[in-house]
Amino acid sequence: MIKAVAVACDMVTPYGWGIDPCWKGLMSGITAIRRIDRFSTVNLHTDNAATVPGLKAVKNKSLIMQMLTPLLSKIVPGIPEETFVILATTTGEIEILERFVLNKKSEAKKSLPGNLLDKIITLAGTDGKGMVISAACASSSAALSKAASMIRSRELDCVLMVACDCVSEFVTAGFSSLMALDRDKAKPFDKNRQGLSLGEAAGYMLLMSDERADREHRSVIGEIAGWGLTNDANHITGPSKDGIGLSMAILNALESAGVSENEIGSISAHGTGTIYNDSMEMRAIKKIFGQRPVPVYSVKGGTGHTMGAAGLLETIISFCSLDKKVVPPTVNLRDIDREAEGWVSSGQQSFESPVTLSTNSGFGGVNSALVLKKALKKAEEIL
Amino acid sequence: MIAVTGIGWLNHKEYGLAIGKIKKPHEGIDSLYSRFKHESYFLYPVKNFSRFDIISKMTCFCAALALKDAGILYSGDQKKEIGIFGTNETGCLESNLDYFRDYIESGRILARGNLFIYTLPSIPMAEAAIHFGLSGPLLHIAFNDGKISSLLSFAGKSIMEGETPSILAVKAEEASAVCFMLQKGDSVSAGKGLYLDNVIALSDKSNFEEMITSLTGSFDLLPDNPNKN
Numbered sequence A: 001m002i003k004a005v006a007v008a009c010d011m012v013t014p015y016g017w018g019i020d021p022c023w024k025g026l027m028s029g030i031t032a033i034r035r036i037d038r039f040s041t042v043n044l045h046t047d048n049a050a051t052v053p054g055l056k057a058v059k060n061k062s063l064i065m066q067m068l069t070p071l072l073s074k075i076v077p078g079i080p081e082e083t084f085v086i087l088a089t090t091t092g093e094i095e096i097l098e099r100f101v102l103n104k105k106s107e108a109k110k111s112l113p114g115n116l117l118d119k120i121i122t123l124a125g126t127d128g129k130g131m132v133i134s135a136a137c138a139s140s141s142a143a144l145s146k147a148a149s150m151i152r153s154r155e156l157d158c159v160l161m162v163a164c165d166c167v168s169e170f171v172t173a174g175f176s177s178l179m180a181l182d183r184d185k186a187k188p189f190d191k192n193r194q195g196l197s198l199g200e201a202a203g204y205m206l207l208m209s210d211e212r213a214d215r216e217h218r219s220v221i222g223e224i225a226g227w228g229l230t231n232d233a234n235h236i237t238g239p240s241k242d243g244i245g246l247s248m249a250i251l252n253a254l255e256s257a258g259v260s261e262n263e264i265g266s267i268s269a270h271g272t273g274t275i276y277n278d279s280m281e282m283r284a285i286k287k288i289f290g291q292r293p294v295p296v297y298s299v300k301g302g303t304g305h306t307m308g309a310a311g312l313l314e315t316i317i318s319f320c321s322l323d324k325k326v327v328p329p330t331v332n333l334r335d336i337d338r339e340a341e342g343w344v345s346s347g348q349q350s351f352e353s354p355v356t357l358s359t360n361s362g363f364g365g366v367n368s369a370l371v372l373k374k375a376l377k378k379a380e381e382i383l
Numbered sequence B: 001m002i003a004v005t006g007i008g009w010l011n012h013k014e015y016g017l018a019i020g021k022i023k024k025p026h027e028g029i030d031s032l033y034s035r036f037k038h039e040s041y042f043l044y045p046v047k048n049f050s051r052f053d054i055i056s057k058m059t060c061f062c063a064a065l066a067l068k069d070a071g072i073l074y075s076g077d078q079k080k081e082i083g084i085f086g087t088n089e090t091g092c093l094e095s096n097l098d099y100f101r102d103y104i105e106s107g108r109i110l111a112r113g114n115l116f117i118y119t120l121p122s123i124p125m126a127e128a129a130i131h132f133g134l135s136g137p138l139l140h141i142a143f144n145d146g147k148i149s150s151l152l153s154f155a156g157k158s159i160m161e162g163e164t165p166s167i168l169a170v171k172a173e174e175a176s177a178v179c180f181m182l183q184k185g186d187s188v189s190a191g192k193g194l195y196l197d198n199v200i201a202l203s204d205k206s207n208f209e210e211m212i213t214s215l216t217g218s219f220d221l222l223p224d225n226p227n228k229n
Helices: A019-028 A064-077 A094-103 A113-124 A139-152 A169-178 A210-215 A245-258 A275-289 A309-324 B029-038 B054-070 B093-105 B113-120 B123-132 B148-160 B196-202 B208-216
Strands: A004-012 A084-089 A132-136 A157-164 A202-208 A222-231 A267-270 A355-362 A365-373 B001-010 B014-017 B022-025 B082-088 B137-142 B168-174 B177-184
Touching: A004 A064, A004 A139, A004 A210, A004 A309, A019 A309, A064 A084, A064 A113, A064 A202, A064 B208, A084 A113, A084 A139, A084 A169, A084 A309, A094 A169, A094 B093, A113 A132, A113 A157, A113 B137, A132 A139, A139 A157, A139 A202, A139 A222, A139 A309, A139 A365, A139 B148, A157 A309, A157 B137, A169 B093, A169 B113, A202 A210, A202 A309, A222 A245, A222 A309, A222 B054, A222 B082, A222 B137, A245 A275, A245 A355, A245 A365, A267 A309, A275 A355, A309 A355, A309 A365, A309 B054, B001 B054, B001 B123, B001 B148, B001 B208, B014 B054, B029 B054, B054 B093, B054 B123, B054 B177, B082 B148, B093 B113, B113 B123, B123 B168, B137 B148, B137 B177, B148 B168, B148 B177, B148 B196, B196 B208
Parallel strands: A084 A132, A084 A157, A267 A355, B082 B137, B082 B168
Antiparallel strands: A004 A202, A004 A222, A132 B137, A157 A202, A222 A365, A355 A365, B001 B014, B001 B177, B014 B022, B168 B177
């Protein structure tokens, strides 16, 4: 069977430019959530978010393009011209719309993710084929699953998946109105968690069939081995309390990968820090893994919730963890919730299996699960 | 093989079922909710329908018609393994503007959660999934060729890959919407569906009315045993 493998990836996160600062930041247990200095937070539920250091709102270049341009420019020579591009985002270049409403500058239509896709295609130098996938906060994990599916079915043999979202007044005010934000900093799986902290990130993953990667002597980072997408069909903003939707996504992903639950060595949870999400996730995980505690962690106490980019960021970190056989601490976890005891830790947890699971959920009840496998040969120069 | 077992559509003056060859006039989108309840397209009240944005309303209307055309009964309590993929030309642009203008007009003091929710393009599909009990994959996809055929082809491949046995594929705009029920051929009774390839060929007309006329016209129904193909 054809395998869908990652041959290149990079990202910018609130820990800085590149994968290494993010991995090291998470492993240090120090959060990158900081005070917002981009817009006034006087009337918002929190002053904090995980923003990329040095990123500033300017007239001529969106925050998103400030993140994507340096990242993609570096790998243009390695992107085949016929590569299909998938963009995953929830709001894309939303500042363009903000400026339109505030100053009547530009055109609101220019904020559409389709326009951003065109810019990415131009930047990447590919021949124009692409799509935008949006599934709320599961956007990039859903996009990765579709990219892998198109490769495994031999429809395509090279896909560039780009994911991005930024911290904006538009989004922060919205989450604030839903009372979904922690006033301080997100504390996933903590007894005293109060909500999420927003974050921003951008990144890409170049995926190929294993045949093509081998033919072109590409370093392989890891395999997107299986995937499952489901919907709770229950509530527009809240997850289904029983976790059935997410557990079905996990089961579908295991089946798609042809692995059993016993082969999963660790789990990158969505772990937003909201009361209901984290509780639902532990129930879903326990439904599948029973009483066998698997190391579970969330990166969102460190990176914040990077929305449409979360699935990509977490997949890259999952590949790092497979490479190093250790999962990072769940940052900001002080007093563990009873449901997560024995599974989630404020410290690093080691594991041996070369297979891991990454899950995401989002508004509208969307759930995604990805089964990821370690590369047979180590790709030291990438991770 | 993938079959299209139901096609529901509506525009500013009519709605219909393409396979069932039903077309009815209406007096405006605002009048449709009570009419759909009366005619049992909505089998029970759609929760919070009056708060939906227009794309969510159009999505629910045409999904109800497609399910009716396919002869599928639904229940929010008994979920079905049906996915829902949606596309449209401007995503949630109008809802983004409504929400942010409202927030600015409040003096940047109070954003309204009820408006913010609809600033995600996948939410109209989520509203439909909640009402109709659809537990399969849910995505909003913007294809850079903007074609309905791209959506149908993408949905068909997802079924072929075993990701879900059936999908509602929706294109919902403010003034018109169309929804296709796609199912695996072996789950369809003889004569109850259309070949996906035939529907794809007819779906890219430049004009909505022309597309609906083509889809409602005569074309081959599935044979007795679709698996033979």
